[in-house]
Amino acid sequence: xxxxxxxxxxxxxxxxxxxxxxxxxxxxxxxxxxxxxxxxxxxxxxxxxxxxxxxxxxxxxxxxxxxxxxxxxxxxxxxxxxxxxxxxxxxxxxxxxxxxxxxxxxxxxxxxxxxxxxxxxxxxxxxxxxxxxxxxxxxxxxxxxxxxxxxxxxxxxxxxxxxxxxxxxxxxxxxxxxxxxxxxxxxxxxxxxxxxxxxxxxxxxxxxxxxxxxxxxxxxxxxxxxxxxxxxxxxxxxxxxxxxxxxxxxxxxxxxxxxxxxxxxxxxxxxxxxxxxxxxxxxxxxxxxxxxxxxxxxxxxx
Amino acid sequence: xxxxxxxxxxxxxxxxxxxxxxxxxxxxxxxxxxxxxxxxxxxxxxxxxxxxxxxxxxxxxxxxxxxxxxxxxxxxxxxxxxxxxxxxxxxxxxxxxxxxxxxxxxxxxxxxxxxxxxxxxxxxxxxxxxxxxxxxxxxxxxxxxxxxxxxxxxxxxxxxxxxxxxxxxxxxxxxxxxxxxxxxxxxxxxxxxxxxxxxxxxxxxxxxxxxxxxxxxxxxxxxxxxxxxxxxxxxxxxxxxxxxxxxxxxxxxxxxxxxxxxxxxxxxxxxxxxxxxxxxxxxxxxxxxxxxxxxxxxxxxxxxxxxxxxxxxxxxxxxxxxxxxxx
Amino acid sequence: xxxxxxxxxxxxxxxxxxxxxxxxxxxxxxxxxxxxxxxxxxxxxxxxxxxxxxxxxxxxxxxxxxxxxxxxxxxxxxxxxxxxxxxxxxxxxxxxxxxxxxxxxxxxxxxxxxxxxxxxxxxxxxxxxxxxxxxxxxxxxxxxxxxxxxxxxxxxxxxxxxxxxxxxxxxxxxxxxxxxxxxxxxxxxxxxxxxxxxxxxxxxxxxxxxxxxxxxxxxxxxxxxxxxxxxxxxxxxxxxxxxxxxxxxxxxxxxxxxxxxxxxxxxxxxxxxxxxxxxxxxxxxxxxxxxxxxxxxxx
Numbered sequence: 049x050x051x052x053x054x055x056x057x058x059x060x061x062x063x064x065x066x067x068x069x070x071x072x073x074x075x076x077x078x079x080x081x082x083x084x085x086x087x088x089x090x091x092x093x094x095x096x097x098x099x100x101x102x103x104x105x106x107x108x109x110x111x112x113x114x115x116x117x118x119x120x121x122x123x124x125x126x127x128x129x130x131x132x133x134x135x136x137x138x139x140x141x142x143x144x145x146x147x148x149x150x151x152x153x154x155x156x157x158x159x160x161x162x163x164x165x166x167x168x169x170x171x172x173x174x175x176x177x178x179x180x181x182x183x184x185x186x187x188x189x190x191x192x193x194x195x196x197x198x199x200x201x202x203x204x205x206x207x208x209x210x211x212x213x214x215x216x217x218x219x220x221x222x223x224x225x226x227x228x229x230x231x232x233x234x235x236x237x238x239x240x241x242x243x244x245x246x247x248x249x250x251x252x253x254x255x256x257x258x259x260x261x262x263x264x265x266x267x268x269x270x271x272x273x274x275x276x277x278x279x280x281x282x283x284x285x286x287x288x289x290x291x292x293x294x295x296x297x298x299x300x301x302x303x304x305x306x307x308x309x310x311x312x313x314x315x316x317x318x319x320x321x322x323x324x325x326x327x328x329x330x331x332x333x334x335x336x337x338x339x340x341x342x343x344x345x346x347x348x349x350x
Numbered sequence: 351x352x353x354x355x356x357x358x359x360x361x362x363x364x365x366x367x368x369x370x371x372x373x374x375x376x377x378x379x380x381x382x383x384x385x386x387x388x389x390x391x392x393x394x395x396x397x398x399x400x401x402x403x404x405x406x407x408x409x410x411x412x413x414x415x416x417x418x419x420x421x422x423x424x425x426x427x428x429x430x431x432x433x434x435x436x437x438x439x440x441x442x443x444x445x446x447x448x449x450x451x452x453x454x455x456x457x458x459x460x461x462x463x464x465x466x467x468x469x470x471x472x473x474x475x476x477x478x479x480x481x482x483x484x485x486x487x488x489x490x491x492x493x494x495x496x497x498x499x500x501x502x503x504x505x506x507x508x509x510x511x512x513x514x515x516x517x518x519x520x521x522x523x524x525x526x527x528x529x530x531x532x533x534x535x536x537x538x539x540x541x542x543x544x545x546x547x548x549x550x551x552x553x554x555x556x557x558x559x560x561x562x563x564x565x566x567x568x569x570x571x572x573x574x575x576x577x578x579x580x581x582x583x584x585x586x587x588x589x590x591x592x593x594x595x596x597x598x599x600x601x602x603x604x605x606x607x608x609x610x611x612x613x614x615x616x617x618x619x620x621x622x623x624x625x626x627x628x629x630x631x632x633x634x635x636x637x638x639x640x641x642x643x644x645x646x647x648x649x650x651x652x653x654x655x656x657x658x659x660x661x662x663x664x665x666x667x668x669x670x671x672x673x674x675x676x677x
Numbered sequence: 678x679x680x681x682x683x684x685x686x687x688x689x690x691x692x693x694x695x696x697x698x699x700x701x702x703x704x705x706x707x708x709x710x711x712x713x714x715x716x717x718x719x720x721x722x723x724x725x726x727x728x729x730x731x732x733x734x735x736x737x738x739x740x741x742x743x744x745x746x747x748x749x750x751x752x753x754x755x756x757x758x759x760x761x762x763x764x765x766x767x768x769x770x771x772x773x774x775x776x777x778x779x780x781x782x783x784x785x786x787x788x789x790x791x792x793x794x795x796x797x798x799x800x801x802x803x804x805x806x807x808x809x810x811x812x813x814x815x816x817x818x819x820x821x822x823x824x825x826x827x828x829x830x831x832x833x834x835x836x837x838x839x840x841x842x843x844x845x846x847x848x849x850x851x852x853x854x855x856x857x858x859x860x861x862x863x864x865x866x867x868x869x870x871x872x873x874x875x876x877x878x879x880x881x882x883x884x885x886x887x888x889x890x891x892x893x894x895x896x897x898x899x900x901x902x903x904x905x906x907x908x909x910x911x912x913x914x915x916x917x918x919x920x921x922x923x924x925x926x927x928x929x930x931x932x933x934x935x936x937x938x939x940x941x942x943x944x945x946x947x948x949x950x951x952x953x954x955x956x957x958x959x960x961x962x963x964x965x966x967x968x969x970x971x972x973x974x975x976x
Contacts, residue, residue: 067595084825087498088465089535092786092817099682099790099801102775103727107790115464117497122814133970135770136761139974154385155766156434156447158463171971174629195973219976247710321674324665326436327384332667497896498820507811507848529861536823542859596815 049078052106055192056082058093058111059110066110068207070146086111090116094145098131102141102320107190111322114186115161115173128197129172142200144191150204150238154330160204161233162287164237165296167199168264175264176220177201179241180213183261187220201263203238203286211242212239223267225274229256232347233279235271235297237261240284240335247340255344263293268300279310282347284340311350316343351651357544360644363631365398366624367645370604371652372427376417377591377599379656382435387448389597391588393521395556395623396582397422399563400489402665403570409475410458411468412491414449415521418489423456427652431659444665445673453671466499469518473505477515478580485574494522496541497535497660506547509579517570518549521556523586544581545561548551551581557620559627587621606641678720678872679924681868681939682712685736686921687945689902692735692752695953696906703750705766710870710942713920714834715740717800717875725799729774729788732767733834734777734923737804743771744789746952752800755959762962763970781805781839782812785831789818792827800828800886808839810853822891823860823879830886831857831893834869836900841912857893867898871919873927 049055057071063085065072075083081308085095088139090111111120128141151160168175174196178184183204191198214226227245231254234244241259248255256274260267275281280300285294297314316335368418373389380503390397399419404410404423412419420430426584433440434448441453449463459475462468472490479486496502497520509516520540524532530539537543537668544551550572555564569580591600609628613619629643689707696705701976708715715736721729722735722741730737738748743759751758752766760770767779778784788803791897795801809815810833820828837844857864863885867878875896882892899914925938941958 076599081370085534087820087824088495089815089817089821090501091500091814092789095783095786095814096790096793096821099787099792100794101790102787102793103791118465122780122783123786127776127778129781130768131770131776133972134760134768136758136763136967137970137973138760139770140773147669154447156385156449157445158449158467169726172491174972174976175413205811234781262976267976274841286449319671321671324445324670325385326440326446326665328436328664328667329444329670340415341716372859470682497816500815502813502815504813507850510849511847534824535858536820536861538861544857544861546850605899 049074049082052192053106054104055106056084056100057108057110057155058084058086058097060086060088060112062110068148077343086096090119091122094120096097098123098128098141098142101143102139106142106144107148108144109143111147113159114147114163115158117147117163117167120224124173124197125170125320132196133172143193144188144197145197145199146188146202147199148175148202150206150208151323151330151334152205154327157323159192160323162179163164164263164285164287164293165291166243168266168293172265173197173199175199175201175262177203177261177263178220179203179206179238179259179261180216181210182212182216190220205239213241221262223258223260223262223270225256225270226259227255227257229254230278231255232282232344233258233271233274233278234282234284234344235260236284237263238286240340243335243337243340244284247337247344250337251341251344253348254343257294260297266296266300268297271301272295272305275305276308279308280326280347281309282314282316284335285317286335288318290317292317300314309344314347316340361402362398362627362634364564364644364648365401365422366394366559366627367648368652369394369397370624371649372421374431375652375656376431376434377597378597379660382660383448384436385447386596387434388415389591390415390491391591392623393523393556393586394418394422395559395562395586396491396519396521396584398559402563403566404457404489405486405602407486408457409479410456410491411475411488412461413471413493414461414463415469415493416451416461417448419481420451420453420456420458423458425453425456428656428658429441429528432662435536435659436665437659437662438665443669466496466501469491469496469502469505472516473508473514476509476516476648477512479515487517487570487573489517489519490601491519491521494520494524494532494540494552497532497540503547506544506549510548513576513578515573517566517573518581519566519581519585520581520583522583523588525588525642526585538582541581542655549579551583553583553585556584556586556625557623557677558630559623560630580669586623587616589621590617595613601603606638606645610638679717679928679938680945681740682872682921682942682965683926683941683945684745684948685712685739687942687949688739688909689735690951691946691953692905695903696766701764701956702754705752705906706733706904707902707906708733708883708919710836710920711736711834711900711967713872713875713924714832714869714896714898715742717831717872718832718879720876721743721879722773722802723799724826725796726773727791727795727801728773729775729784729801729803730777730789731781731805731809732777734774734780734804734807735766738769738774739769741771741774743774745949746955747951750956750959753956754962755956756962757956758962759957761967763967776915782809782814784931785809785815785818786821789822789827792829794908795828798887800883802830804830804832804834806839807833807835807837807844808847810856816856819860819891821855823862828886828889829891833895834898835895836898836914838900838904838912840904841910853895854893862891862893864893864895864973866895866897869898870918870923871922872920911973
């Protein structure tokens with residue numbers, strides 16, 4: 049915001065820093081014209097952001113929880129994502145959206161989702177899911193500098209994490225290997241990258257872990273490359289059910305690397321249910337280190 | 351029809367106490383809550399009025415700020431706490447938590463954590479009632495912030511177009527501005543917003559439960575008569591504990607004796623609906639000592655409920671994936 | 678003004694004929710009957726003003742000076758189209774008319790956002806139908822526009838129809854201005870079939886908007902053709918008032934010759950037909966050219 053005066057922030061409670069402190073202090077430094085609090089009008093606010101972008105500003109929308117994407121979806125999916133194309137290339141929409149998904153807080157079904165497949169499935173949207181603080185910062189900078197709509201999808205579980213990942217000074221636009229290995233490839237996003245690293249160490253497997261951080265357009269190139277060396281692939285994703293992005297990752301890999309595989313691709317998405325509120329139920333729902341280690345072992349034995 | 355002076359009974363007091371003590375004990379037992387919750391402190395007047403006007407077949411939709419409605423309607427407090435604490439004993443067996451508490455037994459089928467989420471649903475419920483239950487009504491509660499959502503406008507329009515039997519109740523604890531409804535709402539008033547959609551209504555000072563009851567009764571009567579939907583702007587004071595994103599016990603357990611004292615803070619002297627109801631009862635000749643007796647009884651009930659809920663077994667993990675669909 | 682209105686009328690009549698002959702595929706919603714609003718309002722368009730419209734936007738594009746040939750080529754799916762064939766009738770994007778959208782109410786908040794980014798004194802003008810008034814986003818936008826004192830002129834073309842349903846089945850509130858008035862913004866209901874009335878009202882309200890704050894102009898018009906071209910339901914108004922005929926009558930009263938007016942119409946017809954002939958000779962848009970248009974910059 050300091051180096052580019054066209055950047056501005058919109059969202060609920062942004063002048064108070066937001067519920068997670070994302071925008072803390074911004075209004076003091078840049079004023080209420082550039083850091084605009086909004087009423088609970090996600091539909092119109094996303095549209096306002098589109099209009100600002102068309103008018104030469106670079107709006108950054110804090111969409112608090114990805115669950116609210118439902119209210120903002122018409123403007124993001126039907127307008128922002130499609131304007132460059134529908135205009136024949138005459139207009140761009142340099143719009144950045146920050147949102148948070150994932151559970152672990154016992155906040156219940158409407159505040160704990162990941163909607164990756166739905167959002168990333170709309171052509172015209174770019175989406176990055178950073179898994180470390182450096183990459184999150186880089187993603188925000190890239191998103192605000194990009195000429196197209198970019199969604200930065202933050203993992204709830206990593207909001208206050210200070211854990212770095214190998215190689216995370218690199219670009220947030222490329223999926224990348226964070227641990228080399230030879231026995232199997234584990235493709236993961238967000239907190240599951242860290243979980244995969246922990247699980248691999250725990251069972252002593254030579255697992256190559258790939259951080260699939262560019263979810264739209266989906267970057268699976270390093271996964272394909274890894275599979276040619278390991279021949280086994282496990283895809284982890286904190287999204288519900290068979291429609292989760294894990295399925296697309298698996299399909300794209302097998303399109304080009306089927307003959308490299310020694311076993312069917314294993315997928316571990318979340319169960320196909322809404323996220324339950326009670327701690328005991330949510331713990332049963334969420335993928336944990338045991339789930340991941342178990343899946344790795346099964347794949348190694350397949 | 352109840353007028354302000356005619357309500358001599360303690361029905362409002364008891365419901366207010368039930369709601370208030372429920373939330374106070376919840377705050378004191380926050381360690382047993384793993385997720386987020388909202389308390390209704392300061393906003394209980396509308397809930398306390400509801401059971402008097404509600405008939406058995408009437409339905410209720412509210413928001414994630416639902417404890418007072420449920421407590422006032424007579425929902426089982428142990429079961430409520432159990433759900434909030436993630437225990438199997440809860441109505442929703444731990445899946446819902448505080449934000450999605452509901453109790454079909456008192457006409458509350460579902461609550462939404464999405465601002466304005468319950469409003470279009472109330473329309474559908476009211477529509478279904480017109481086909482099945484003559485004279486039945488749906489009470490739809492939401493906060494002042496919900497008017498930011500287009501869904502509320504769409505719903506008000508449809509309700510008046512289809513003459514649905516809905517009483518919309520806005521629990522409004524926003525600070526009013528001079529020339530507009532509040533900081534976020536530039537329309538002249540919330541009433542004006544409803545009127546613009548041809549939904550008639552009134553405003554009431556929701557710091558005074560008896561006045562709220564009178565207003566709610568009048569509006570509900572109109573709706574039952576088939577005059578179409580109605581709107582109540584229930585203007586409440588703001589409890590200091592709601593000033594942050596997470597409620598905190600800013601004012602301590604309510605002491606009914608403050609109704610006779612000379613408190614210097616706005617909350618105790620003018621904004622607390624429970625203390626205001628005590629003051630009203632005192633002015634009708636009802637003794638403070640008797641109120642304290644009632645309070646002791648209700649407090650013991652709530653205390654017992656929270657203890658039982660804390661002892662209840664957690665929701666078994668192997669049930670976590672059931673009940674996604676009906677069959 | 679008659680000439681400007683005639684250009685719109687003859688363009689739309691040509692589009693209707695061309696569609697019937699199979700030259701223009703897709704969904705077409707014509708502005709026939711709305712010419713006075715388009716010309717009356719957009720005749721006052723400033724250099725830095727921007728316009729947003731809806732699926733029924735051809736008239737706005739023409740009145741704002743966009744190239745009719747490029748417009749027609751877009752409707753005909755040609756590579757030379759305004760949007761290289763990617764947008765079509767409902768998603769036209771021009772120079773000063775930034776966006777037409779197929780989502781009812783969709784351009785309202787965008788127009789508001791754009792207004793916030795315009796230079797001082799410049800305004801956003803957004804056209805929408807009475808059907809959009811029942812969308813939630815309309816009300817959200819009015820509130821935000823007032824809160825932020827945005828320079829937006831909301832122009833509602835109230836023809837009493839939303840698709841195939843009349844207004845009384847969508848709402849009990851007759852006056853669109855009632856929704857704007859509660860926000861304290863100037864709001865007028867006028868006869869949208871008289872271009873002079875439209876121009877005068879638009880002038881008044883634009884002056885207010887340029888000074889810093891939104892306003893709403895409700896123009897009562899008739900939808901002279903069906904909701905879309907080819908509609909078998911015949912959802913046009915039963916008793917249409919033709920703004921062209923009304924202006925013609927006024928001009929003739931003031932001494933204009935009917936022959937002159939007829940000549941203006943003929944000139945406009947010929948220009949439109951010539952444009953179509955040119956366009957039909959253009960190559961169709963090809964995906965080869967457009968597949969790279971999803972993003973401005975490949976990641």
